[in-house]
Amino acid sequence: MLIDLTGRTALVTGSTQGIGLAIAAGLARAGARVGVNGRTAERVAAASDALRAELDGGDLVDVAADVTSAEGAARAVELCGEVDILVNNLGIFGAEPALEIGDEEWRRYFDVNVLSAVRLIRSCLPGMIGRGFGRVLNIASDSAVVIPIEMVHYGVSKTALLAVSRGFAKEAAGTGVTVNAVIAGPTHTGGVEDFVYSLVDRALPWDEAQREFMRAHRPQSLLQRLIEPEEIANLVVYLSSAQASATTGGAVRVDGGYVDSILP
Numbered sequence: 001m002l003i004d005l006t007g008r009t010a011l012v013t014g015s016t017q018g019i020g021l022a023i024a025a026g027l028a029r030a031g032a033r034v035g036v037n038g039r040t041a042e043r044v045a046a047a048s049d050a051l052r053a054e055l056d057g058g059d060l061v062d063v064a065a066d067v068t069s070a071e072g073a074a075r076a077v078e079l080c081g082e083v084d085i086l087v088n089n090l091g092i093f094g095a096e097p098a099l100e101i102g103d104e105e106w107r108r109y110f111d112v113n114v115l116s117a118v119r120l121i122r123s124c125l126p127g128m129i130g131r132g133f134g135r136v137l138n139i140a141s142d143s144a145v146v147i148p149i150e151m152v153h154y155g156v157s158k159t160a161l162l163a164v165s166r167g168f169a170k171e172a173a174g175t176g177v178t179v180n181a182v183i184a185g186p187t188h189t190g191g192v193e194d195f196v197y198s199l200v201d202r203a204l205p206w207d208e209a210q211r212e213f214m215r216a217h218r219p220q221s222l223l224q225r226l227i228e229p230e231e232i233a234n235l236v237v238y239l240s241s242a243q244a245s246a247t248t249g250g251a252v253r254v255d256g257g258y259v260d261s262i263l264p
């Protein structure tokens with residue numbers, strides 16, 4: 001299967017590092033013009049420069065904007081122009097005892113992880129429908145289904161994102177526009193190595209350390225290692241393509257088998 005996204009414009013929120021950066025790289029490699037997004041011009045420029053070096057070119061647009069505000073979201077869309085592929089990747093997470101998560105923190109998680117995605121969908125979907133093609137991918141998590149006791153607010157926000165995906169897929173029914181959630185599993189992103197080494201023997205080389213970590217602390221994983229960001233990006237690139245035209249309203253898993261369920 002040859003995926004060619006030439007002529008498509010993508011906006012990937014929160015793409016100066018981690019999974020977002022890998023998704024931006026994957027989409028650009030497939031030929032799309034990609035809006036690289038973060039909160040500051042410096043971080044965005046550093047990410048897009050690194051991508052240009054990695055890809056030996058690449059059509060990248062610097063999108064410095066805080067997409068958690070209505071103004072920032074509007075500026076992001078304006079900088080990209082017509083968005084054909086919207087990847088709502090931005091998401092915050094952090095451990096907090098369930099009984100100590102206050103109203104403000106619950107609202108912050110809803111604002112950043114759910115409402116910022118909804119706002120961008122509202123802004124981009126009509127244009128996609130008018131042009132008869134569009135892809136919306138909302139990056140959810142295994143935590144949407146397996147609610148972690150140490151991150152109940154995070155899990156709930158990701159569950160909501162699954163519902164958002166299904167709901168807006170209905171809004172786009174029969175138009176050539178698809179809307180899906182991607183259930184990402186435990187991924188090898190920045191900071192994760194320190195976290196792993198805080199729980200396993202520091203003398204172990206990385207490969208063994210992550211396997212030991214998965215065995216002891218993430219035994220549900222069938223992959224038995226962390227997922228590389230590029231592996232998440234591969235699914236997003238496919239779902240962004242013309243070839244993925246019959247997949248919509250779904251929650252598609254790239255979780256290393258972490259969620260113990262036959263469906264989806």
Ligand SMILES: NC(=O)c1ccc[n+]([C@@H]2O[C@H](COP(=O)([O-])OP(=O)(O)OC[C@H]3O[C@@H](n4cnc5c(N)ncnc54)[C@H](OP(=O)(O)O)[C@@H]3O)[C@@H](O)[C@H]2O)c1
Pocket residue numbers: 013014015016017018019020037038039040043044065066067068089090091092093139140141142184185186187188189190
């Ligand atoms: N990591 C995992 O194991 C894992 C597992 C399952 C799902 N996920 C999901 O995957 C997504 C990405 O996770 P990650 O670990 O790769 O994230 P990350 O490393 O924490 O990166 C967050 C990105 O978001 C940007 N950002 C933060 N606030 C922003 C704002 N208000 N406006 C615009 N950009 C903003 C940051 O850029 P600046 O700092 O430059 O602004 C950065 O590029 C999240 O939705 C997460 O829930 C992650």
